Amino acid sequence: MKNNSFYKLPKVLFSDDRYKDLSTDAKVLYSLLLDRKSLSAKNGWINSYGRYYQYFTIRECKEKLNFGHDKIIKLFRELETNGLIIRKRQGKGKPSIIYVHHL
Numbered sequence: 001m002k003n004n005s006f007y008k009l010p011k012v013l014f015s016d017d018r019y020k021d022l023s024t025d026a027k028v029l030y031s032l033l034l035d036r037k038s039l040s041a042k043n044g045w046i047n048s049y050g051r052y053y054q055y056f057t058i059r060e061c062k063e064k065l066n067f068g069h070d071k072i073i074k075l076f077r078e079l080e081t082n083g084l085i086i087r088k089r090q091g092k093g094k095p096s097i098i099y100v101h102h103l
Contacts, residue, residue, distance in 0.1 A: 007031040012103045019082060025067070026078040032056070032064060033085065033100045053088075055095045 009031040013019045019027075033056060040052040047053060061072045079085045088097040 007035050010034075010103050022078055022082050023075070025065070025071070026075045026082075029061070029065065029075045030079055030084055030100075032061075033079075033098065034102075037100065051099055053097045053099050056098055057095045 007028075009027060013022065013027045013030065033054070036054050036056060037052055040046070040054045045053050045055075058069060058072050058076075061067075061076075062069060065072070065075075067075070076085070076087065080087060084101050084103075086099040086101075088099070090096065
């Protein structure tokens, strides 16, 4: 098991009634976003309020999860609706800035 890496999936996503309608796929996407926080820290992606942010494009997400465009959009929307992330759209072909709420 030396070379195995794992994603952490918070148990609260399964035990708290607030997340009972959240799909398993959305929970997996959330765990990927949590994992990417270390990349944000490494790149110095922190706003003036001390909050880490990240970029995870639809394309990157499609490649990572092996889902289609519409499915990825739906998953991000689920996370936003359930208060797990905030996406700030930048427009002009730039990727959205994503803030991940920690549980």
